Amino acid sequence: MSAECIDANTVTMWFDGELAPEERVSVQDHIDACDACRSLFGELGRVAADTADMAGVLVRPPRAPITVGQRIDRYAVLEWLGEGGMGVVYGAYDPKLERRVAIKLLRAETERDEDATRLLREAQSLARVSHPNVIAVYDAGEHEGHIFIAMEHVRGGTMAEWLRRDKPPWRTILARYIDAARGLAAVHAAGIVHRDFKPNNVLFGDDGRVRVTDFGLARMATPEGELAPTMERSWLGTPAYVSPEQRDRHAVDARSDQYSFCVALHEALYGELPAMGKGESSGSKVPARIRHVLARGLSTDPETRFESMDALIAELSRDRRAQWLRIGSVLAAVAGVTFGAVAYSRAHHAAPAPCAGAERKLAGVWDDARKQTIRAAFLAGGRSYAGDAWNETERALDAYTARWVASHTETCEATRVHGDQSEALMDLRIACLDARAHEVKALTDLFTSGNAKSIERAVPAVAALSSVAGCSETDALRVRVPGPSDPAKRGELEGLSTQVDQAVALARADDVPAAEKAARPLVDLVRAAGDRSLESKVHYILGRAHSGKGEWAQAEAAYFEALFAAEAALDEPEKARALVGLVWVISHQYQRPAADAERPGKLAAAILERMPKELDLRASLENNLANVQEREGRFKEALAGYERALALREADTPDGYRVGLALMNAAIPLAELDQGEKALEYQRRGIEIYERRLGPHHPLLGIALSNVAISERTIRRYDDGVAHARRARDIALDLYGPEHRQVSRSGAILADLLGDLGRYPEALMEAQNALAVFERLYPNERETVQAMNTLSSIYHSMGRYAEAVDVALRAQALCERLGNPVHHTSDMLSILGGSYLGLKQPRKAVELLERSLKIRLESRPQDDQLAQTRMLLARALWDANTDRPRAIELAVKVRDVYASLAHYEKERDEAIAWLASHPAPASR
Template sequence: MIEGEDSAKIGPFVVLRKLGEGSMGIVYAAHDAALAREVALKVLSRRHFDSRQVRARMLREAQALARLSHPNVVQVYQVGVHDDEIYVAMEYVHGQTLRSWLRAEKRPWRLVLRTVIAAGRGLAAAHAAGLVHRDFKPDNVLVGEDGRARVVDFGLVHTGDPAVATRSVEPSSEEAASMSLSQASTQLQPVDEPEEEPLGDRLTRTGMLVGTPTYMSPEQHMGGAIEPASDQFSFGVTLYEALYGVRPFLAASWEELKQKVRSGVVPPPRDSTVPGRIFRIIARSLAPTPELRWPSLEHMLGALERDPRRTVLRVAGIVAVAGAAAAGSYVLALSQQEASTQCTGAAAELAGVWDDERAAAAEQAFVATASPLAADAWRRVDARLDAYALAWTEGRTQACEAHASGSQSTSLFDRRTACLARRRAELSALVDVLLAADRSVVENAVQAVAALASLASCADADALLAAVAPPDDPDVAAEVEARRAQLARATALENTGQFTAALSLAREVGAAAEGLHFPPLTAEVALREGSLLMELARDAEAEAALTRAMREGLVHGLDAVAAEAVAKRIFVVGERQGRREVALDAEALAEALMERAGDDGRIGGLLHNNLGVVYARDVTDDRARLHYLRSMELFGGRSDGPDPLIVMAHHNLGGLYRSQGRLDDARKHYAQAVAVVTELLGEKHPYVVHPLGGVADVDLLQGRRDEAAAGYRRQLALMEATYGEHHFYLLHPLVGLGNVALGRGSLDTARAEFRRAVAIGERLGSTHSMYAEALVGLAEAVTGVDRAEARALLARAVTVYEADGGPKNPAIVPVAARAGQLAAAANDLPAARRWFERVLSDATGPKDQLESRSLAALGLARILLDAGERQRACALSLAARAAPGDANTELDALAAACGH
């Protein structure tokens, strides 16, 4: 073909202009007439592919590349043969290479990181498709005018094929088939080597090797097999250069370069604002052998994306919170390369705790539960555990570096590593529980990972030095740690909803702890036991155990134990036992302990939520609202991302606002709870159903029946999928749908919904107020067809309310008033009189009770008038004046009879 020839064609493409030419082919800009688009057209020189076998293989591999479609890979549209030459038609990108993009202007490191990660996603997609690039570098990444990074010039080879060794002569045709497309054409942007880096792309031209020396993995330099791990190495070099402005391995000759990449020593950057965690992630990718690198590029990208500074409402992963506390010592360590290079084995300490084998087994356990949540829950758990393991590794590395550099004493180093060892044991215990997952574990797994103890405490020098020292006797010390490992398992069981098994194990540890005489263990056991008894609603026992934990913590300076114990004790005493003032007496103590413990937000959030619950027993007390808001602030501001428990605070505040009649505010917080659950746990997680029902309740109260019905139906569907068709939780959406139908006058539908709810309550022998609401709703729905059944249902509802909240339960008042009306309508005057008398003796306060009192007063006055007790009847007429408007006729008749 002659350059400049009008309308020259290669296959179906019209050539527009030549973009570049190299020893192995030419690159053209061409027009695809069929689809009216511009393409980049590579034509490979026939002299390098003169074997039919090689040409067939080249076509086959190019066609495989064409099947790869990813937003961060330049799309190959077509592969063919023209005039005995192979051509490849590709997406034409308007932009510049990553190298040119970086040199064009100084860019924020976060933007650089995001851009290179995007290119990494394209590279990882190629690996998933069975392809290896072999020559990843800044010149083979295009940054389009739209800002999107795209990888170009993939090698057309199988992943299992060995690399071509470096030679000083031209390769054979077979060897040429193993070369990447980057050797088949001149780069569109000329290579501009930094002055301080004499060894670079020039070796590609003189040595004819697969890849570019300064980006090549050790196995490429040595002629070994080239796998995806080789691309990971090249990606690590590229990212290092992009973030720090220099390449990690500087050399004046190829021999010196090979020695450096094989040494495994990655020089830490100096004077960089990029967090140290990023360097350590890159350093692992530059390990001298593939097995020491990240398990896959996908793993590396996931680690890069977990930013410990993110605190917005999203799944951010639990990252290296310990790093901030030890920043000074890490900077010192970076200045002393010896300290950095001898502290590289921390990740190996997690072998058998959290590694690929354990992760795969846990994933299989999740899948085996057949829970509809399993896949999504596993994805979230896997990411969070990876992040926690990475944070642990960073903390362990920082401790080592600080000690090796001399900036941390041996005593502090020992305490710090002992703390990290406990955190590792807690992580191992949780993974053990995940390996035996059932549906309860799947449902609670994300929350359990979020509940893992903060690693920041292991970097708090003051707290570590102030803590009780381990026992002097090494045998006793070993026994203490063994019992703590058992207690860690009890905690993991508790956090995954297995309370009975956890309590049994905690008590076993408690019996053993008595003979060890080590106060921290005794206090930790008491705290765990009290927490579990609270979950099992054994409130008197829970109070006693939490009190023991609080006392032991105070006596021995165990601030964190004492703080958690008092926070939970406030809930047990104030909410469960109804002793509001006794519970609130501990408020100041709890806040002081929280401040001393240096809590990372979880226990503080729990404390303020529990104080809100206790204060909310008086709905007019504004302190409840303030505590809920503080709880949200603490749960949402944790260094490792929002705590799932923030949902609880939003839901509780929504309930408080609803009780206060502030329905718009109530709906706002219920909706926020839904949004947070969806973001942190997934839109189908059971946690979402309760705030979803809250939104529907407010919609119904505000007359939005269609929206309420849609919310209840979604709530019901999620509950049925998770819990089956007979779970107690289904009562809420069924009662809601029944009330929607009542409001529309659809009595048949209302009766069906309420009857299903009543049947569930009967089957479970429930004494919960929601069962009583189902009975009341069904009574209202059947009143028009069977008043006797309605009266019986109301009587049953009163019995349930009494069992739930005692004979003075305020919920009884409107039900008793309605039962009295129905008894009066049936001319059962003795029963009506009993119901009305009960209302008048119990009703006080809220508007619905005053209305019920007025209706009862009116009904009882009519009965008394008919019985000749005019004086008392007329005395009740004043109490009846607040009856609703539809009782005006009866009020007028009563007034006339009494001469008012």
């Protein structure tokens, strides 16, 4: 090669697509004239093309068509910064956090599943590491179907550009590369291996700080320290810097990064790659000791390299420390022992980080002493589920407060360390986080009481804490009307705010009477103090209290008051919360059309569009809207809504209690849509989460088991259903005694299943006991109608038709008072019609069964329910001799439906037998 031959960095940038157009022309001209470089490019090009082909990138396309002024998600694009093999990088502005960011957008022309996965892995890898020498990642998402990452914007250039531009002395180069090594060490400590370290993947900021970046090839290490197996056909990485084991497509670990680092440092110090064989003139002043250190790091055998980056850093830094010690000795001799001691102390006791210590703000809120107190309170009552409830409460609060500490630290550092955020915005976010800590304090205060209700509902109460991520919704924080500036008023409000937090904690623990009692006197006090946001919270608590008592109209009024107060305060989260509550309570007023509940839902959705991190509120809204659709029999829409709620819950707290609840909810429309097996799968997943999070004796597990039993009845697994329903009933009975809703609810389900098995005496006893409790304690609720239908159906199956009619008529009267909820009304009419048929009153039966059939057709019920009503109507029409041709037509449909369904052979054969014994009338 001639003296003007192309250096290794330029070769790498060529194959990464990082050269400017004029530089590419210059390189091409040189290759045309230089045999050695042409040969080198040919060999490296073959390898790079093979690698690129396996990564799905055959040709380097032009830059993505994003122009200044366009937006990527919420980020306004300001400039194009550069591009590489996987993506294009733009400078942008984040209006929420008021700071510059860099946006990496995956190339639209080359995006494939593995590319998107790799880019998201880059974001996930970086998000795990917080270190001054590692690039900070803020956000990741999609833009027009393509993945983007928002990260720290570093003013400056790459290490390669700095080396070419400044040609710094070797000591400066070594110092900067040691900084980069510290970044790699931090990455390795997080269990990540970079796999593509090179000078172009190290940023050198104008602030003098070095940052390792571009983790698109990073992989998580296994517990043994090795990477999980990579793609068999590709080692990826950049050929000039990649380790021998990575090039040979073997599993790699942190020592592979050590090799790549030593290649890059060798090139920076000596002006050449270690294997190229040029002289050392440019690095003649570098001590031989450094070359020996690099030689060990460049060993082809990973076992003979340094055991870690920290060990390599220590060796590279050794003479620098010795130099400083010699200087310290001279200074000590000149200035005396006192000065030397001070210098030593300062050297070994660095000033604390400006944003350290956020966890200290949780003293007395959630610390070891408080944990011990609450644990004792949980276990003192001797409840069967208390130990499991404590374990999950501790785990969930540990996770919540860890997120709180991380968010508090990041909020402070954004202003005090990185300068990316204004002081005013930091104050707003810190105030929001302080409010979250006060919520935790109120809840843990409640737990220390050992109150049975708070212990039973501890896990859902922790799950209902306001999200920490909501304190990053800076648009919502900025628009909120500030509280009064008068110090006396502010002091008064602090005391009131504590009382409101206590009432909120009671509501979260589902202690309805106590929550209402605590909130009621606060309405006038908070209004007089002038904080409308706090007033909104008080009205919201009252709305929850009325809702818990089934006082739907009063709950609606309270939620509207909460909405009005939140609007006056411009408190966006509280507005959304009140609207979500309105959806729920309006949907429970059966005389109201669904549109009345869906309108506030649409407004809540519009508000929450501006707060994408409020996952909990968004999930609650999707759940409540799905509940509206479910009650109207719109099961496909309900299923879609419940599925969206499930996805949000899984994104917020994977494997948490609320994920289990979302699975149970989604199973309900699945069962109604004749997808019983899938419904059962969802419910069993939910049960597994409940048992992990709540233990085997928790009342909430009993509710979940009842729902599983319902699904098992749908797919005719009656014995399994009986076992689950009985277990649910026994859990509730042990905890509450016989006079309780959950005991009766699971008892009614058990009765249905026992009736299906023909075990009528047992079924009748369970049904009578359940209905007696419902009529005594809950005389005007849908569940009482269901219990009536269960008992009436059992009487019908036993041939006791008069008793079946008597109970069904009581159910009919209650249905009318409740606004005729479609499912219970259609069930009631079908049972009543069948009983009149048994009493030899077919004309009365026809009228009732026609009404039941009409409701079922309009509400899209399960095929088996529709077939059952049609068969009864066919018999009634035949016996009444009013329309026998239609009777035959209905029976044929029933036969065909049962023939298409699994587990319905008995019903199919009965329909066939009926048709055989009732021949179609001769046509005239």
